[in-house]
Amino acid sequence: MQQSYFYEPTIKNISPFILSEETSKHCIQVLRIKEGEFINLTDGKGNLFTAQIKQADKKHCVVNILSNQYNPTQKRVISLAVSLTKNNSRFEWLLEKATEIGVSEIIPLLCKRTEKQHFRFERMNNILIAAILQSKQTWLPILHNPTTFQATVQSSSYQQKLIAHCIENEKTSITDLPLSNNIQILIGPEGDFTEEEIQLAQKHNYLSVTLGNTRLRTETAGMVAATLLLNC
Numbered sequence: 001m002q003q004s005y006f007y008e009p010t011i012k013n014i015s016p017f018i019l020s021e022e023t024s025k026h027c028i029q030v031l032r033i034k035e036g037e038f039i040n041l042t043d044g045k046g047n048l049f050t051a052q053i054k055q056a057d058k059k060h061c062v063v064n065i066l067s068n069q070y071n072p073t074q075k076r077v078i079s080l081a082v083s084l085t086k087n088n089s090r091f092e093w094l095l096e097k098a099t100e101i102g103v104s105e106i107i108p109l110l111c112k113r114t115e116k117q118h119f120r121f122e123r124m125n126n127i128l129i130a131a132i133l134q135s136k137q138t139w140l141p142i143l144h145n146p147t148t149f150q151a152t153v154q155s156s157s158y159q160q161k162l163i164a165h166c167i168e169n170e171k172t173s174i175t176d177l178p179l180s181n182n183i184q185i186l187i188g189p190e191g192d193f194t195e196e197e198i199q200l201a202q203k204h205n206y207l208s209v210t211l212g213n214t215r216l217r218t219e220t221a222g223m224v225a226a227t228l229l230l231n232c
Contacts, residue, residue, distance in 0.1 A: 003050070004031055005040045005133045007140075011047070015064040016054055024061035027053075039063070044132065044140030046071050071138045074102055078229050079184035081107040081152050082222045086115040086190070092127055094219040099131035099141050103226050105184075108146040113191035119146045149186075149197050153204045158184035163206040164225055166192045171210040174228045183229055185209070187222045 006023045019027065019041075027033050035056045041049040041063075048069045055062035080103050085091045091108070098106060106128075108119055125143050132140055153161075159182035162174070186193075186201060193201075202208065211224045 003038050003040050004033065005042070005136055007044060007129050007133055008041045009043050009045075011041050011043050011049060011065075013047075013049070013065055013068045016062045017051070017065055019061040019063060021059050025058050028056050028058040028061055038066075042132070042138045044129070044138070046073065046138050048138045073104065073139055074230075076179070076181045076183070076230060077104045078102075078226055079105040079107065079156075079158055080187065080222055080226055081109050081147075081184060082187040083109045083111045083114045083189035083218055084116055084119065084146060085218050088116075088118075090217070090219045092124070094222045095124055095127045095143075096131045097223055098226050099128045099137075100135045101223075101226060102137070102139075102230055103141055104139070105142040105144075107144045107152055109149055109152060109186065109188075110146050111149045111189050112194045112197060113189045115189065121145055149193075150200065152186070153201050153206065156184055156204070158182050160184070161201075161204070161206040162186070162209045162225075163193070163198060163201045164188070164209050164211050164221060165198055166215060167195065167198060169208065171208040174209050174211065174225065175232055177207075177209070177232075179229065179232055185225050185229065187218060187225060190218055 035053050037053050039051055041051055049065050050067045051063035051065050054064050080098055128141055128143055160180040161184050163186040211221055
């Protein structure tokens, strides 16, 4: 039987450790884990702890830390800067799937043609947490509050910077690129980036790329881009 997996951002390799009230409730009241049973805990920063339930309290569950394993980040760091979508559920889907495949950073972009700018950070971050637990990962992606397109391109320090857009000009397929291990890609809204935005990105050394021969929805483009960058 697989051990249950929980997120505890403040956990240290010190016993005993008291689980947060939310984790305690889920562990003891929902999953009915008993004293003496084992669970896994991650801080979202690469550490995976194996712990044993010492006191099964639904509000303040106490565990003994038995071991700690540090898992380094994957070799290629991917920053996905993607426009918010009009439909919240589509953006939430993208957050979940991007986390599952191992994206390191997600920046919700506010572009000229972004239709919806409302963003519930806590809800969105909880989606990321649920995704790392479901996929049994130890690294929680960095999630930013919505950021303007201009601020994003002007502040980026990534080694390789890409922008995917639909305007017909000279573009390179991601699959034909020699990729670095430190990449940021910009994905626009349904109406695409404006020419002015593309020009600004190019001014800041972003390379125009194509994701294929079909026009993709924002969340689909984000997933295709992340998958190609992580696996090429």
